[in-house]
Structure formats: structure tokens, C-alpha cells
Amino acid sequence: MKKIPIEFSINGQKREALVNPNDLLINIIRDELYLTGTKYGCGIGECGACTVFLDNEPVLSCLTLAAAVDGKEITTIEGLANGNELHPMQIAFLKNAAVQCGFCTPGMILTAVALLKENPSPTEEEIKDYMRGNICRCTGYVQIVKAIKACAEGGKSEPI
Amino acid sequence: MNQFKYVSPKTKEEVLKILKQEKSKACIVAGCSNVLPYIKDKKLPAKLLLDISGIEELNYVKKSEGEIYIGAGTTISDLINSKIIREECNLLYQTAEEFADPTVRNRATIGGNLADASPAADMAPPLLVLNAVLEAESIDKKREISLKEFFIAPRKTVLREDEMISSIKIKNSFLNKNGCFIKLGLRQAMAISVATIAMILEVEKNKVADVRIAMGSIAPIPLRLLKTEEFLINKEVNDDLIEKAIPKVREEVNPIGDVRASAEYRRYVSGILFKRAFKKLT
Numbered sequence: 001m002k003k004i005p006i007e008f009s010i011n012g013q014k015r016e017a018l019v020n021p022n023d024l025l026i027n028i029i030r031d032e033l034y035l036t037g038t039k040y041g042c043g044i045g046e047c048g049a050c051t052v053f054l055d056n057e058p059v060l061s062c063l064t065l066a067a068a069v070d071g072k073e074i075t076t077i078e079g080l081a082n083g084n085e086l087h088p089m090q091i092a093f094l095k096n097a098a099v100q101c102g103f104c105t106p107g108m109i110l111t112a113v114a115l116l117k118e119n120p121s122p123t124e125e126e127i128k129d130y131m132r133g134n135i136c137r138c139t140g141y142v143q144i145v146k147a148i149k150a151c152a153e154g155g156k157s158e159p160i
Numbered sequence: 161m162n163q164f165k166y167v168s169p170k171t172k173e174e175v176l177k178i179l180k181q182e183k184s185k186a187c188i189v190a191g192c193s194n195v196l197p198y199i200k201d202k203k204l205p206a207k208l209l210l211d212i213s214g215i216e217e218l219n220y221v222k223k224s225e226g227e228i229y230i231g232a233g234t235t236i237s238d239l240i241n242s243k244i245i246r247e248e249c250n251l252l253y254q255t256a257e258e259f260a261d262p263t264v265r266n267r268a269t270i271g272g273n274l275a276d277a278s279p280a281a282d283m284a285p286p287l288l289v290l291n292a293v294l295e296a297e298s299i300d301k302k303r304e305i306s307l308k309e310f311f312i313a314p315r316k317t318v319l320r321e322d323e324m325i326s327s328i329k330i331k332n333s334f335l336n337k338n339g340c341f342i343k344l345g346l347r348q349a350m351a352i353s354v355a356t357i358a359m360i361l362e363v364e365k366n367k368v369a370d371v372r373i374a375m376g377s378i379a380p381i382p383l384r385l386l387k388t389e390e391f392l393i394n395k396e397v398n399d400d401l402i403e404k405a406i407p408k409v410r411e412e413v414n415p416i417g418d419v420r421a422s423a424e425y426r427r428y429v430s431g432i433l434f435k436r437a438f439k440k441l442t
Contacts, residue, residue, distance in 0.1 A: 001163050001165075004166065020163075021166035021209065022162070022164055024161075045196075045197065045260075045350065054266075057237070057266040058263045058266065063192055063193050063197075064192065065166065065192060065196070065209075067166045067168070067211070068192070068211055068213060070168070111263065114262065115262075130262055132348050132349030133260065133261025133349040
């Protein structure tokens with residue numbers, strides 16, 4: 001199988017890679033770049049655990065071919081914090097105990113950040129609607145919704 | 161995962177040339193939200209994937225001489241963000257908002273949803289009641305296909321091997337009508353529909369002046385319910401009419417049972433969805 005050369009930027013860094021036509025973006029991110037914050041959940045676009053930003057829009061990396069990200073910008077959960085300073089959404093998730101096992105958290109946080117970019121002060125219903133593709137099997141969602149609301153209301157909360 | 165080849169042409173012309181050459185060996189993809197699960201399930205034989213997601217000339221919503229044209233590569237998110245769709249084609253806007261979730265909507269395209277020809281394609285019922293017309297192109301010629309003639313069987317369409325959908329057209333006279341879309345899935349997001357309904361209803365002097373109904377996941381193809389429409393037209397709008405129409409709906413649908421629901425349930429719930437849609441619009 002002929003490999004395809006691609007160039008992309010991930011978390012602000014330019015990268016080149018040789019990928020197979022059937023390589024999925026998530027496998028390149030986890031297995032080649034060792035950015036294991038992005039989680040492999042269902043693999044068929046049901047759970048949202050593999051969410052990353054592609055050109056600033058949240059997409060599912062398990063349903064994206066690596067070859068298709070040539071020339072694009074990717075942000076994973078590792079790229080959200082500014083050095084040691086956590087993103088306000090990460091702080092809100094910590095402060096509101098919106099994390100239990102943590103497997104869904106990277107996808108939840110990225111989707112939530114995308115929500116607030118589109119709609120800076122969402123209602124509870126709007127939060128639930130936007131986050132509906134991200135599945136959590138432990139928290140019961142209450143704390144997650146609370147965290148997103150707190151982040152929207154609090155703007156930049158102080159670091160922990 | 162099965163092996164396949166991949167190319168990402170930069171122009172529509174390039175795509176059409178490759179299609180002419182490769183014919184059924186090529187499979188056009190954009191968002192890949194259906195195709196990749198098929199490949200993983202080994203439902204799609206080894207093929208050449210023709211990725212059109214980078215082709216700008218296929219991504220637009222525009223109005224010309226009162227008709228709306230939607231490029232086949234327009235994502236569902238682009239539909240939601242389009243002022244034209246939101247203000248003038250509310251039924252399609254409602255459907256786009258029900259579609260999967262934001263992450264999938266950022267990749268999945270309207271052309272892909274139709275070309276995949278799933279009986280459960282969410283975009284099909286609203287476009288059927290809007291009498292949408294598809295523009296199909298091959299390198300040699302362009303032709304128009306009415307959406308109601310497009311689907312022939314699950315995952316089969318009248319599209320020829322060297323053709324692709326380039327745009328979807330909705331006529332002015334079908335815009336801005338009183339319409340709604342209701343989706344029934346096993347969960348609110350990402351679910352393949354158990355049943356869907358799109359309805360447009362115009363009532364004048366308490367009589368049905370115009371009604372168009374299409375349903376998804378209740379027959380081998382997305383279905384216009386022409387017999388039920390015929391029954392409803394010119395009838396007085398009241399609860400009795402709804403109760404009398406429900407058996408007509410259940411007669412007209414032709415569902416199968418699968419992992420999501422039994423045929424009996426789908427037939428039953430078709431009547432309920434009809435009732436909900438009709439009540440919502442009156």
C-alpha cells in the first residue's frame with residue numbers, strides 16, 4: 001500500500017508524516033505522536049471520546065482519515081492549556097468535580113470549549129443539546145453541565 | 161481495517177475524470193462519517209476513496225432567481241450557519257439541528273447523506289417534501305434528477321457509476337412553508353433513526369390546502385406518503401381527521417425489523433409521529 005505524505009500542525013507544532021490511506025487520525029495522534037489524551041472509545045462515531053479540533057472545529061478523530069488532514073491545524077486536549085496555565089474549561093471541570101474515571105473528559109472539554117466559542121452564554125438546555133454526542137458513563141452529566149455553566153459565567157476563574 | 165486507495169482531488173473536474181476512469185471501483189467520500197464505519201464492518205469492498213471534502217466549489221448555499229442551490233459538499237454545520245437556510249428553508253434548518261451532534265455535523269455533508277441512500281438518511285424526508293431536485297454530473301453531461309426518483313433500494317440510487325451529485329436545488333414555491341421534522345431515535349444524538357417524519361402543511365379556512373409528508377426508516381427507501389396526502393387534502397382539520405389518517409399512514413409504510421426496532425413497532429410509531437407532526441403544525 002502506497003504511503004501518503006502529509007503535513008499538518010498539531011498543537012501549534014508543524015509535523016510531517018507518511019500515512020497509509022486507511023490510517024485514522026486518532027491512530028496517528030495516539031500511536032505516532034504519543035498524544036494519548038485523545039481517547040479511543042467506540043471507534044464508530046457514537047461516543048465523542050476521540051474529539052479533537054480540526055481547523056478550530058470539533059470533529060471525531062476516529063471518523064477522520066489521517067490523509068484528509070493534510071494542510072490542516074489540529075488541536076488535541078494537550079494543546080488546550082497555555083503552558084502550565086490550564087484552560088478555564090479545564091479548571092471548571094476540576095473545580096466542579098466533572099470528572100470521575102476521566103475517559104470522556106478530553107472530548108467533553110474540547111466540545112464544551114467549542115460550544116462557548118459559538119455561544120458564550122448557553123442555557124442548560126443548549127449545553128445538553130450541544131454536548132449530546134459526548135457520552136459519559138460515570139458522572140451522570142450533572143457536574144459536567146454545571147462545570148460548563150460555571151466556565152461560561154465565570155470567564156477566567158483563578159488557577160487551582 | 162480493509163485496505164483502500166485514497167486521492168483528494170482539488171477540483172470537481174478532476175473528480176469526474178477519475179470517476180469516468182475508475183467507475184464502480186471509486187467511492188466518493190467527504191465527511192466519512194458513514195463510510196468509515198462501513199469499511200470497519202467490511203461492508204465496503206476495497207476501493208479507491210475519492211475525497212471531495214477539500215473542494216471549495218462544492219461547498220455553498222446560494223440563491224439564484226428565487227431558487228436555493230446547495231453544493232453537495234456543504235456540511236450540515238454550514239447549513240445551520242447559513243442565513244438563507246435559517247430564514248427561508250426552516251424545515252431543512254430544523255432537520256440539520258436534529259442531525260447527529262456538532263462534531264459529526266462539522267464533517268458530514270448533505271450530498272453524502274443522500275448519496276449513501278440509507279433508508280434512515282435524515283436529510284431525505286425534508287428534501288422529499290421540499291420537492292428537491294439533484295443535479296448529477298459526469299464528465300460528459302449534467303442532468304437533473306428529482307429526489308423522489310433518486311432512491312431505488314437500500315443504498316441504491318439511479319446515479320450512474322460515472323456520476324456524482326453536484327448540487328441540490330429547492331424551488332422558490334416550496335420555501336417558507338409551515339413545516340416540521342421529527343426524529344425518533346434510541347438516544348437523542350448520533351442515533352440512526354428508528355423513524356423520522358417531515359411534513360409541510362398549509363391550512364386555509366380550516367381545510368387542508370396543501371400537505372406533503374415524507375418518512376424515513378419505515379420503508380426500503382425514504383418515502384413520500386402520497387396516499388395519505390391524497391386522503392387529507394381538502395378535508396376539514398380536526399381530531400377526527402387525524403385519527404382517520406393514522407391507519408392510512410400505517411398502511412402506507414413498509415418497515416422492516418432490525419436491531420433498533422421491530423417492524424410492528426415502526427408501523428405503530430409511524431402513526432404516532434404523523435399525529436405529532438400534524439398537531440405541531442395546526
